Amino acid sequence: MNEKRIPQRILLGPGPSDCHPEVLKAMATPLVGHLDPVFLEQMNETMQRLRQVFQTRNPLTLAMSGTGSAGMETVFVNALEPGDRVVIGICGAFGERMVDVASRTGAEVIQVRAPWGKIVDPGQIQEALKSHPRVKAVAVVHAETSTGVLQPLEEIGRFAQNYGALFLVDAVTSLGGVPVPVEEAGIDACYSGTQKCLSAPPGLSPATFSPRFEEALERRKRKVQSWYLDLTMVRQYWGMERFYHHTAPITMMYALHEALGLLLEEGLDSVFRRHLVNGRALQAGLEAMGLKLYADERHRLPQLTSVWIPDGVEDTLVRNRLLHEYGIEIGGGLGEVKGRVWRIGLLGHSSRRRNVLLLLGALEQILRSVGYSVESGIGCQAAEGVYRDFFG
């Protein structure tokens, strides 16, 4: 019944991305129980696969039973208590969300702001750590989905460590698209989402926590404010104890297990290269068409490109025509650039040469029809140039 009513889209927005057909097939597998030995074995394999993708040996590496935002909340409610102090770097909507989520724990939030489209300056994070005693944690967004900016992590990680603070990182849009070197960057808690570069449906938040984070958890004075996201209990289900906490989302777990298997089969390096070349090709094509990219060019994500909407062109008209005439979804702007930028994702299984060329072609047609002047085929030519440079 469902398949007949749901049209087939090409998902080139900021997520969800297209699922690999094998992931969809996995979701049609009949259920087993959440304490079935076969399921527990698959959970162990999923944890092992997640460690590879997060580039860590952290024992506490699992998937929370909610979307990426539940992962964000998990990290903050487990890390913070009333009276704690946290430094948050903000250069987009998801940094803002961190402030909202962290504030609800009763912790004091010290905000380090950068203009949207730029990265957060690591030096300013260091300043904040210097001028505020006993900061418990420092948090930044690795791939800011609202602007398309890739935040460098290593320096901030070192500062956090120097000041004895936990380093918390949002990798919702980065994991599986660009390297997320959890151990190397000194990250203590890192969460992601299934529906971006992992190419599974939305619904789980893969996350990993360092032994240092677990020690901090032991030293808490009060219970974690969320029962559902309380890692002191959740880890006893994922760990050897297998204590029942809540019923795991079985089918979503099938999907994640399968998606991680496909990703590791392709190989992390190949996956990152694929994202890089398709992203650069798209960006070259858009620029050749005379469009201006939004994110600072030194820190552009390959998997998520934000572009200014040209003057006189109406946001929703173009997006609706892409959707209805070509079946392509792209995203609109969030927050301060709502209605002023488009966000084009080439995430996971959606990151394919055919999608780049299709989008550039479709966008050219629509833009020309609304009076925007663009030379025929110039976007695709520029993209093809990038593919030639990479692959010869």
Next chain:
Amino acid sequence: MNEKRIPQRILLGPGPSDCHPEVLKAMATPLVGHLDPVFLEQMNETMQRLRQVFQTRNPLTLAMSGTGSAGMETVFVNALEPGDRVVIGICGAFGERMVDVASRTGAEVIQVRAPWGKIVDPGQIQEALKSHPRVKAVAVVHAETSTGVLQPLEEIGRFAQNYGALFLVDAVTSLGGVPVPVEEAGIDACYSGTQKCLSAPPGLSPATFSPRFEEALERRKRKVQSWYLDLTMVRQYWGMERFYHHTAPITMMYALHEALGLLLEEGLDSVFRRHLVNGRALQAGLEAMGLKLYADERHRLPQLTSVWIPDGVEDTLVRNRLLHEYGIEIGGGLGEVKGRVWRIGLLGHSSRRRNVLLLLGALEQILRSVGYSVESGIGCQAAEGVYRDFFG
């Protein structure tokens, strides 16, 4: 890949239950975006279907993006603030969980306890309301999944109303199995799970909130402590505003939409009758085999039967043999009856005559092989007797 490794089970535990094949098929549908007009239309239809199943006209009727426990937390964190007072009825593990979840809001929890296996006495709830001023809410579990008891609601609903308290009800195991008359019982907030009598995979919590609950939400002094479960924001995505909050679990929403469609096609009354007759048949069969049921006979759920494990019979040995020799999952005991009772679910699509007879037959074989004396075929005969009485 996945299908080959996951064995086919018959799920007769306390959940998840077997999914209808059409629900599994719906989950293999390619994704659309969470703001796609086709998806938003399907959400509206899902809300309408949920209102029918919850027997309510509540505008705020939706599915939270987590399992049933996330639904529980949603209700308490939105209803309560520090300093508020809540009366909770407890007669099993999920009542206990309510106390834990509610306590984390900073509210004062007044506990009204009954022995496990019994219902909470409505008179004692009234007493608690009388002796404590300004109680903000009264909460009970409708179908206590740890004991198999069905809690009557109407009287408690009236007491709550008389004292100006919100009435909060856990319908995780009841919704779709027995009537959950939200409006008639004066319920202000009611949550469920997808993986019990709705026969969809675990991962969403359908929930409904009365206009009175929404008014109380407006009068809150502080933000809801959970960002992810904050109804003041979540309702703006489900409502006409369509504000992005978090990325909806698209595939789980397909499943819920399909599962509700199948349920309503069968008809609520037929569904309740099916659960009733299969439950009574199972219970008659178990008793004929000399087993003792755990729940108070005046308040037994048809869809979840708890039964004492006979003396000298080892819990896990029997459950492992059911699983490995017959592919049948049943549940063990929780909390104070861990290792002492089995919990047998006939939930949703699992509630079928063939499952009742198969389980009774398999259990007879295993019990006899471990030295428990039982007359051959007596359980199935008693069950068939119940079917004859119902259907002639």
